[in-house]
Amino acid sequence: MNKFAFLLVLCLAFLGARAQYESFIHTGEIGITAGAASYFGDLNTNGDITHSKLALGAFFRKQFGDYVALRLGGQYARVGYSDIYSKNAYQHTRNLSFNSDIWELTLQGDFNFFRFNPVDPDERFTPYLTLGVGAFHYDPYAYLNGQKYYLRPLHTEGEGVVSGRKEYSTMAICLPIGFGFKYALNEDVNIGFEVLYRFTTTDYLDDVSTTYAGAAAFPTQPNGEPSVAYLLQDRSYVYGAPIGEAGRQRGYSGNKDSYATAQITLSFNLGTYRCPPVPH
Numbered sequence: 001m002n003k004f005a006f007l008l009v010l011c012l013a014f015l016g017a018r019a020q021y022e023s024f025i026h027t028g029e030i031g032i033t034a035g036a037a038s039y040f041g042d043l044n045t046n047g048d049i050t051h052s053k054l055a056l057g058a059f060f061r062k063q064f065g066d067y068v069a070l071r072l073g074g075q076y077a078r079v080g081y082s083d084i085y086s087k088n089a090y091q092h093t094r095n096l097s098f099n100s101d102i103w104e105l106t107l108q109g110d111f112n113f114f115r116f117n118p119v120d121p122d123e124r125f126t127p128y129l130t131l132g133v134g135a136f137h138y139d140p141y142a143y144l145n146g147q148k149y150y151l152r153p154l155h156t157e158g159e160g161v162v163s164g165r166k167e168y169s170t171m172a173i174c175l176p177i178g179f180g181f182k183y184a185l186n187e188d189v190n191i192g193f194e195v196l197y198r199f200t201t202t203d204y205l206d207d208v209s210t211t212y213a214g215a216a217a218f219p220t221q222p223n224g225e226p227s228v229a230y231l232l233q234d235r236s237y238v239y240g241a242p243i244g245e246a247g248r249q250r251g252y253s254g255n256k257d258s259y260a261t262a263q264i265t266l267s268f269n270l271g272t273y274r275c276p277p278v279p280h
Contacts, residue, residue: 026063026117029190031267033057037077041257042208042250043096044081051085053078053099055261066115071130075104079259081206093243094250095235098140098151098206102259104198106134106176118184118269127181130196134174140207142232151207154229157250158213165210172202182265192265198258205257214246 036052038044044051059073080099083091110130117123141150152159152170160167180194203209218230231237234244244250 026269026271028063028069028270029059029061029267030270031059031061031190031265033059033075033194033261033263033265035261035263037079037102037259037261039079039081039100039205039257039259041081041203041206041255042252043083043086043091043098043206045086045088045091048081048085049260051081052262053080055263057261057263059267061110061267066117067112069110069112071106071108071110071132073104073106073108073134075102075106075136075261077102077104077259077261079205093236093239095238096142096206096208096250097235098142098208100138100140100205102136102138104134104136104174106132106174108132108134108176116182116184118190118271119187124184125181127179129179130194131177132175134176134198135171136174136198136200137171138202138205139170140205142207144228144231149228149232151232152204154232155213155217156207156229156233157210158217161217162213165213168202168204168209172200172205174198174200178260180265182267184269187271188269190265190267190269192267193263194265195260195262197260200256200258203251203253203256205259206251208251209253210251212244212246212248212250214244215242216246 035055037055038049038052055077057075059071061069061071063069078101082097083094086092108130110128112126112128114126115123116126141148155161159165176196176198178196182190182192184190218227221227234242236243
Protein backbone atom coordinates (compact mmCIF):
# COMPACT_ATOMS: atom_id res chain seq x y z
CA MET A 1 0.00 0.00 0.00
CA ASN A 2 1.48 3.32 -1.03
CA LYS A 3 1.52 6.37 1.19
CA PHE A 4 -1.44 7.98 -0.57
CA ALA A 5 -3.65 4.95 -0.08
CA PHE A 6 -2.58 4.62 3.55
CA LEU A 7 -3.44 8.27 4.24
CA LEU A 8 -6.75 7.85 2.46
CA VAL A 9 -7.66 4.88 4.67
CA LEU A 10 -6.71 6.83 7.80
CA CYS A 11 -8.81 9.80 6.72
CA LEU A 12 -11.81 7.61 5.97
CA ALA A 13 -11.46 5.85 9.32
CA PHE A 14 -11.19 9.19 11.13
CA LEU A 15 -14.21 10.61 9.33
CA GLY A 16 -16.18 7.47 10.06
CA ALA A 17 -15.34 7.68 13.77
CA ARG A 18 -16.23 11.38 13.89
CA ALA A 19 -19.52 10.65 12.16
CA GLN A 20 -20.31 8.05 14.81
CA TYR A 21 -19.41 10.46 17.62
CA GLU A 22 -21.47 13.27 16.11
CA SER A 23 -24.48 11.04 15.53
CA PHE A 24 -24.78 10.25 19.27
CA ILE A 25 -27.14 12.56 21.19
CA HIS A 26 -26.60 12.65 24.94
CA THR A 27 -30.12 13.16 26.36
CA GLY A 28 -29.45 12.79 30.06
CA GLU A 29 -28.40 10.63 33.00
CA ILE A 30 -29.82 8.74 35.93
CA GLY A 31 -27.52 8.35 38.90
CA ILE A 32 -26.75 7.82 42.57
CA THR A 33 -24.50 9.65 45.03
CA ALA A 34 -22.73 8.78 48.29
CA GLY A 35 -20.53 10.79 50.61
CA ALA A 36 -20.55 13.02 53.68
CA ALA A 37 -22.71 15.85 55.02
CA SER A 38 -21.72 18.73 57.31
CA TYR A 39 -23.83 21.27 59.21
CA PHE A 40 -23.00 24.92 59.93
CA GLY A 41 -24.88 26.97 62.50
CA ASP A 42 -25.12 27.99 66.16
CA LEU A 43 -23.16 24.96 67.39
CA ASN A 44 -20.64 24.80 64.54
CA THR A 45 -19.64 28.42 64.10
CA ASN A 46 -16.16 27.77 62.66
CA GLY A 47 -17.00 25.69 59.58
CA ASP A 48 -15.65 22.45 61.05
CA ILE A 49 -16.10 19.51 58.65
CA THR A 50 -14.25 16.88 60.68
CA HIS A 51 -17.47 15.53 62.20
CA SER A 52 -19.35 14.92 58.96
CA LYS A 53 -22.00 12.22 58.66
CA LEU A 54 -23.51 10.02 55.94
CA ALA A 55 -25.16 11.41 52.80
CA LEU A 56 -26.89 9.42 50.03
CA GLY A 57 -28.85 10.52 46.99
CA ALA A 58 -30.32 9.79 43.58
CA PHE A 59 -31.00 12.04 40.60
CA PHE A 60 -32.32 12.32 37.07
CA ARG A 61 -30.60 14.79 34.73
CA LYS A 62 -32.19 15.96 31.49
CA GLN A 63 -29.74 17.41 29.00
CA PHE A 64 -30.68 20.46 26.88
CA GLY A 65 -27.99 20.92 24.25
CA ASP A 66 -24.31 20.42 24.93
CA TYR A 67 -23.86 22.58 28.03
CA VAL A 68 -27.09 22.97 30.03
CA ALA A 69 -29.08 20.38 31.96
CA LEU A 70 -31.96 20.32 34.43
CA ARG A 71 -31.66 17.95 37.39
CA LEU A 72 -34.27 16.53 39.77
CA GLY A 73 -32.61 15.14 42.88
CA GLY A 74 -33.54 13.39 46.11
CA GLN A 75 -31.16 13.37 49.07
CA TYR A 76 -30.84 11.86 52.52
CA ALA A 77 -28.28 13.36 54.86
CA ARG A 78 -27.62 13.06 58.56
CA VAL A 79 -26.13 16.15 60.19
CA GLY A 80 -25.16 16.88 63.75
CA TYR A 81 -22.73 18.57 66.05
CA SER A 82 -21.88 19.08 69.73
CA ASP A 83 -20.53 21.94 71.82
CA ILE A 84 -17.92 19.58 73.25
CA TYR A 85 -15.98 20.05 69.98
CA SER A 86 -15.80 23.84 70.44
CA LYS A 87 -12.68 25.65 71.64
CA ASN A 88 -14.84 28.62 72.67
CA ALA A 89 -15.23 28.53 76.47
CA TYR A 90 -18.86 29.72 76.50
CA GLN A 91 -19.96 27.29 73.79
CA HIS A 92 -18.17 24.40 75.46
CA THR A 93 -19.91 25.19 78.77
CA ARG A 94 -23.28 25.52 76.97
CA ASN A 95 -22.86 21.81 76.20
CA LEU A 96 -25.68 21.45 73.65
CA SER A 97 -25.76 18.81 70.93
CA PHE A 98 -28.08 17.52 68.22
CA ASN A 99 -28.52 15.24 65.25
CA SER A 100 -31.06 15.49 62.46
CA ASP A 101 -32.04 13.37 59.47
CA ILE A 102 -32.62 15.49 56.38
CA TRP A 103 -34.86 14.39 53.51
CA GLU A 104 -34.43 16.74 50.57
CA LEU A 105 -35.92 17.24 47.10
CA THR A 106 -34.28 19.75 44.73
CA LEU A 107 -34.50 21.09 41.19
CA GLN A 108 -31.15 22.30 39.85
CA GLY A 109 -29.63 23.72 36.70
CA ASP A 110 -26.26 22.23 35.69
CA PHE A 111 -23.87 24.15 33.44
CA ASN A 112 -21.00 22.24 31.81
CA PHE A 113 -17.69 23.96 31.10
CA PHE A 114 -16.97 21.64 28.15
CA ARG A 115 -19.06 19.77 25.64
CA PHE A 116 -19.80 16.32 27.09
CA ASN A 117 -20.14 13.33 24.75
CA PRO A 118 -19.53 9.93 26.42
CA VAL A 119 -18.79 8.16 23.12
CA ASP A 120 -16.09 10.62 22.08
CA PRO A 121 -12.67 10.06 23.78
CA ASP A 122 -11.96 13.79 23.48
CA GLU A 123 -15.21 14.88 25.16
CA ARG A 124 -15.59 12.48 28.07
CA PHE A 125 -14.74 14.94 30.84
CA THR A 126 -16.23 18.20 32.04
CA PRO A 127 -16.34 20.27 35.22
CA TYR A 128 -19.69 21.95 35.90
CA LEU A 129 -21.49 24.45 38.11
CA THR A 130 -24.90 23.79 39.62
CA LEU A 131 -27.54 25.85 41.44
CA GLY A 132 -31.20 25.48 42.22
CA VAL A 133 -33.98 25.43 44.80
CA GLY A 134 -35.43 22.73 46.99
CA ALA A 135 -37.36 21.77 50.10
CA PHE A 136 -36.32 19.53 52.96
CA HIS A 137 -37.66 17.93 56.12
CA TYR A 138 -35.65 17.85 59.33
CA ASP A 139 -36.40 17.01 62.97
CA PRO A 140 -33.54 17.59 65.45
CA TYR A 141 -33.02 15.19 68.33
CA ALA A 142 -30.58 14.63 71.18
CA TYR A 143 -29.73 11.92 73.69
CA LEU A 144 -30.14 12.03 77.46
CA ASN A 145 -28.91 9.07 79.51
CA GLY A 146 -28.82 7.00 76.33
CA GLN A 147 -32.45 7.80 75.42
CA LYS A 148 -33.30 9.57 72.16
CA TYR A 149 -35.58 12.64 72.38
CA TYR A 150 -36.91 14.81 69.55
CA LEU A 151 -36.31 18.42 70.57
CA ARG A 152 -39.07 20.34 68.80
CA PRO A 153 -41.90 18.93 70.98
CA LEU A 154 -39.91 19.88 74.08
CA HIS A 155 -39.90 23.62 73.14
CA THR A 156 -36.32 24.05 74.35
CA GLU A 157 -36.34 27.82 73.69
CA GLY A 158 -39.97 28.26 74.69
CA GLU A 159 -41.27 28.13 71.09
CA GLY A 160 -45.06 27.89 71.24
CA VAL A 161 -44.91 28.28 75.03
CA VAL A 162 -43.30 31.65 75.79
CA SER A 163 -45.27 34.63 74.50
CA GLY A 164 -44.04 35.87 71.11
CA ARG A 165 -42.12 32.71 70.22
CA LYS A 166 -43.73 30.66 67.49
CA GLU A 167 -43.14 26.96 67.10
CA TYR A 168 -40.84 26.29 64.15
CA SER A 169 -41.72 24.04 61.22
CA THR A 170 -39.86 20.85 60.35
CA MET A 171 -40.05 21.84 56.67
CA ALA A 172 -37.80 24.50 55.11
CA ILE A 173 -36.51 25.78 51.78
CA CYS A 174 -32.93 25.29 50.65
CA LEU A 175 -30.93 26.99 47.90
CA PRO A 176 -28.18 24.62 46.72
CA ILE A 177 -25.12 25.91 44.91
CA GLY A 178 -21.97 24.00 44.05
CA PHE A 179 -19.54 22.53 41.57
CA GLY A 180 -18.40 19.14 40.37
CA PHE A 181 -16.90 17.17 37.54
CA LYS A 182 -17.77 13.98 35.71
CA TYR A 183 -15.88 11.56 33.51
CA ALA A 184 -17.34 8.96 31.16
CA LEU A 185 -15.74 5.59 31.82
CA ASN A 186 -17.44 4.33 28.66
CA GLU A 187 -20.53 5.04 26.59
CA ASP A 188 -22.83 3.96 29.42
CA VAL A 189 -21.27 4.88 32.78
CA ASN A 190 -19.90 8.10 34.30
CA ILE A 191 -18.10 8.70 37.58
CA GLY A 192 -17.70 12.08 39.25
CA PHE A 193 -17.42 14.18 42.38
CA GLU A 194 -19.60 17.05 43.60
CA VAL A 195 -19.61 19.57 46.45
CA LEU A 196 -22.97 21.20 47.17
CA TYR A 197 -23.67 23.91 49.77
CA ARG A 198 -27.22 24.74 50.87
CA PHE A 199 -28.43 28.07 52.20
CA THR A 200 -31.65 27.48 54.16
CA THR A 201 -34.63 29.43 55.49
CA THR A 202 -34.45 27.98 59.01
CA ASP A 203 -32.34 28.70 62.06
CA TYR A 204 -33.63 25.64 63.90
CA LEU A 205 -31.83 22.86 62.08
CA ASP A 206 -29.90 22.47 65.36
CA ASP A 207 -32.84 23.47 67.62
CA VAL A 208 -30.84 26.54 68.74
CA SER A 209 -31.63 30.11 67.65
CA THR A 210 -32.37 32.81 70.23
CA THR A 211 -32.22 33.04 74.03
CA TYR A 212 -32.86 30.75 76.97
CA ALA A 213 -36.50 30.57 78.05
CA GLY A 214 -35.49 30.11 81.68
CA ALA A 215 -36.24 27.39 84.21
CA ALA A 216 -39.77 28.69 84.89
CA ALA A 217 -40.80 27.66 81.34
CA PHE A 218 -40.11 24.00 82.16
CA PRO A 219 -42.16 22.82 85.18
CA THR A 220 -40.92 19.85 87.19
CA GLN A 221 -42.45 16.42 86.81
CA PRO A 222 -45.20 15.28 89.24
CA ASN A 223 -42.57 13.42 91.28
CA GLY A 224 -40.63 16.66 91.71
CA GLU A 225 -37.80 15.65 89.35
CA PRO A 226 -36.66 17.99 86.55
CA SER A 227 -38.46 17.43 83.25
CA VAL A 228 -36.67 16.07 80.17
CA ALA A 229 -37.27 19.43 78.47
CA TYR A 230 -35.51 21.26 81.31
CA LEU A 231 -32.54 18.89 81.25
CA LEU A 232 -32.08 19.26 77.46
CA GLN A 233 -32.64 23.02 77.08
CA ASP A 234 -29.62 23.86 79.25
CA ARG A 235 -27.02 21.14 79.72
CA SER A 236 -24.37 23.37 81.28
CA TYR A 237 -25.24 21.85 84.68
CA VAL A 238 -22.69 19.07 84.00
CA TYR A 239 -19.95 21.70 84.54
CA GLY A 240 -21.47 23.35 87.62
CA ALA A 241 -24.11 26.04 88.05
CA PRO A 242 -26.47 26.22 85.01
CA ILE A 243 -25.99 29.27 82.78
CA GLY A 244 -29.46 29.24 81.18
CA GLU A 245 -31.06 32.31 82.70
CA ALA A 246 -34.17 33.64 80.94
CA GLY A 247 -33.13 36.06 78.18
CA ARG A 248 -29.48 35.02 78.09
CA GLN A 249 -28.06 34.25 74.67
CA ARG A 250 -28.42 30.61 73.65
CA GLY A 251 -27.94 31.05 69.89
CA TYR A 252 -27.77 33.80 67.27
CA SER A 253 -30.90 34.26 65.16
CA GLY A 254 -29.20 36.69 62.76
CA ASN A 255 -27.79 33.86 60.63
CA LYS A 256 -29.72 30.92 59.23
CA ASP A 257 -28.33 27.41 59.49
CA SER A 258 -26.85 25.68 56.44
CA TYR A 259 -25.43 22.33 55.40
CA ALA A 260 -23.23 20.90 52.68
CA THR A 261 -22.42 17.58 51.06
CA ALA A 262 -19.33 16.21 49.34
CA GLN A 263 -20.18 13.12 47.30
CA ILE A 264 -18.98 10.68 44.68
CA THR A 265 -21.45 10.34 41.81
CA LEU A 266 -22.16 7.33 39.61
CA SER A 267 -24.48 7.86 36.65
CA PHE A 268 -25.77 5.97 33.65
CA ASN A 269 -26.10 7.75 30.33
CA LEU A 270 -29.29 8.12 28.39
CA GLY A 271 -28.90 8.79 24.69
CA THR A 272 -29.88 8.07 21.16
CA TYR A 273 -28.31 8.07 17.72
CA ARG A 274 -29.56 10.48 15.08
CA CYS A 275 -30.18 8.96 11.67
CA PRO A 276 -27.74 9.95 8.91
CA PRO A 277 -29.22 12.19 6.20
CA VAL A 278 -30.65 10.36 3.20
CA PRO A 279 -28.57 11.08 0.07
CA HIS A 280 -30.38 12.70 -2.85
